[in-house]
Amino acid sequence: MNHNDIETRVAQSASELDHAQFVRWFREVAPYVHDFRGNTFIIGFGGELIRDGALNALIHDLSLLSALGIKLVLVHGSRPQVNEQLRLKGYPTQFGRGIEPTSAEALECAKEAAGEIRLDIEAAFSQGLPNTPMSHAQIRIISGNFVTAMPVGIVDGVDYQHAGKVRKMDAAIMRSIIDEGSIVLLSPVGFSPTGEAFNLAMEDLATSAAVALRAEKLIFLTQGPIVCAEDGTVDSELAREDADKLLAGGTLSEDAHSFLSHASLAVKRGVARAHLVPYTLDGSILLETFTHDGVGTMVVENTLDDLRDATIDDVGAIVQLIEPLEKDGTLVPRGRATIEREVENFTVLEHDGVIYGCVALKPYLDEGMAEMACLIVHPEWQGAGEGEMLLRHTEARARAMGVKRLFVLTTRTSHWFMKRGFVQGGVADLPKERQAHYNRSRNSMVFIKRL
Ligand SMILES: CC(C)(COP(=O)(O)OP(=O)(O)OC[C@H]1O[C@@H](n2cnc3c(N)ncnc32)[C@H](O)[C@@H]1OP(=O)(O)O)[C@@H](O)C(=O)NCCC(=O)NCCS
Incomplete structure (x- = not known):
């Protein structure tokens, strides 16, 4: 390939990149426009x-x-x-x-x-x-x-x-x-x-x-x-x-x-x-x-009144929230024992004694990362910004721990995370310990957000 050919190829790929970036950017903005x-x-x-x-x-x-x-x-x-x-x-x-x-x-x-x-x-x-x-x-x-x-x-x-x-x-x-x-x-x-x-x-x-x-x-x-x-x-x-x-x-x-x-x-x-x-x-x-x-x-307005750290007494309610989503394959089955063991990672949304949402944050501090998991809002309460509130709370918790990158594994909620600043990554981007437990048969997508 002579020098001119190379220059043409470089210019072509640069303009393809520009086009791709433009289209991606325009699509990312679309939800806000609506x-x-x-x-x-x-x-x-x-x-x-x-x-x-x-x-x-x-x-x-x-x-x-x-x-x-x-x-x-x-x-x-x-x-x-x-x-x-x-x-x-x-x-x-x-x-x-x-x-x-x-x-x-x-x-x-x-x-x-x-x-x-x-x-x-x-x-x-x-x-x-x-x-x-x-x-x-x-x-x-x-x-x-x-x-x-x-x-x-x-x-x-x-x-x-x-x-x-x-x-x-x-x-x-x-x-x-x-x-x-x-x-x-x-x-x-x-x-x-x-x-x-x-x-x-x-x-x-x-x-x-x-x-x-x-x-x-x-x-x-x-x-x-x-x-x-x-x-x-x-x-x-x-x-x-x-x-x-x-x-x-x-x-x-x-x-x-x-x-x-x-x-x-x-x-x-x-x-x-x-x-x-x-x-x-x-x-x-x-x-x-x-x-x-x-x-x-x-x-x-301070809407965080319903948010609090989970205690062992909340395990039953968390299991109830998770179960239907485990059954339909949205979430990976965890089992009650795992939730009991990791309950201090959970935050719950509670109103008038009813638990209607939860999220878990599992830190991998050696690698400056943390996983957000089990993000759920009960179907009757969805669409009112509660999911967003749980995300922001989790981001703030992670930042306070010194976490630089927050990741999620998801099969069906990728667009929700993309709209909120997460970018698709790969299994190789996960902390080593998490890579070892990655469930290949679920083939979940990895999304990462820099904090
Ligand atoms: C994802 C979830 C936590 C969002 O909770 P929420 O309280 O409804 O969230 P918000 O009110 O902040 O956001 C609602 C918006 O997200 C959209 N949304 C909901 N689920 C979505 C999905 N799977 N993909 C893309 N967008 C989604 C809604 O259409 C709504 O959009 P709108 O504002 O344009 O109407 C909730 O839908 C849920 O519990 N889903 C099932 C569990 C799940 O998939 N968890 C993620 C596991 S990785």
Whole structure:
């Protein structure tokens, strides 16, 4: 083969690889596309995102979400722009995070900044040049007097003057706009029934909108990853209770505290999920939405109340759960004695004294691995996220043991695991001891997830 032939072959196989990767990636995303069609997302971001030049990239991603049938409400802040106006006009005041006293001059600056940002956002959504992500996008963005505000008033003797809070929102009109495919844009200025304007905090506004519309997601775009575990990695999921503990701990930065407290409040008031996602990472909103672990921190209502370690008294209930699946071949028969011996590996889901789910975690710590087995949710309770909760709990347990790779052996549930970040491996990838016990006649598939 001459040099040119080799180059052609290399180029061909590279493009075949690209095609294969593209198709695999597109298929992996499909379940999320189905899941989120018709959902309502509230996206809140500070004026910092605009100052840092990240607006266009965000609008490209939002237009894609909109095209996929996700209903969007955008809420922008304007703090750096207001501060800049104040500086230019020679006023000494500078705004920090959250609700702050607002003088008449600062309110004027806030109105100017809101007007300018609103026009910038409308302009960005009006782009449609060929060969750009906005080509063929025809998205209408609509703003209006949807927010009734009230004064913050005097707090601890301090008069907050023109600073306001959300009193109510016209959820019905906002819903009708998003239902017909347009996007609602909310600026951080609201009006009282007397027609007076008030300076609002973006976080308060976004949270109120998410609650009023009973949104599936509230997403705050932040300057960086702000909720990290002790080892410096981003906490990808926090139960609301844990978020509240972190908030009480007093270790968070001012920004992190403000975003996380609003995320927690939103979830407490019925928003399904609240996310903190760094806008500094290009495409972060897509990664957070369409990949299992995302790139930011997700706060969810604490649903872990039903989860607990199994005890020897649970063996009977676990056997009852497992038996039908052993009979139909979904699970490998274990026998009561094995479960009794290994009961400390099990976690169960219990509600009102009924065990309705279980999972086992068997560590192979020499090889930094662990096996997740016997993942079961009783058929009457399936489809409500309990399986996902057992998986997340098992991942957290495994991580705490220092496990780097979690594996499962499955014959019929491969797609469930693939959707949740597991990748197919082979028997040779298993710990040596586990390879020795691999049941070749069952021919189970091996799936592995890096933790
Ligand atoms: C797998 C299992 C634990 C999931 O529990 P669950 O509480 O229903 O899980 P979730 O609610 O988090 O997820 C439900 C989703 O998984 C899907 N799903 C369920 N079983 C699946 C399977 N075998 N393959 C692919 N997807 C599956 C459901 O259709 C549902 O999809 P939707 O959200 O698009 O409607 C449960 O179906 C079960 O107990 N199955 C039998 C035991 C089993 O196969 N265990 C794995 C052994 S390796």
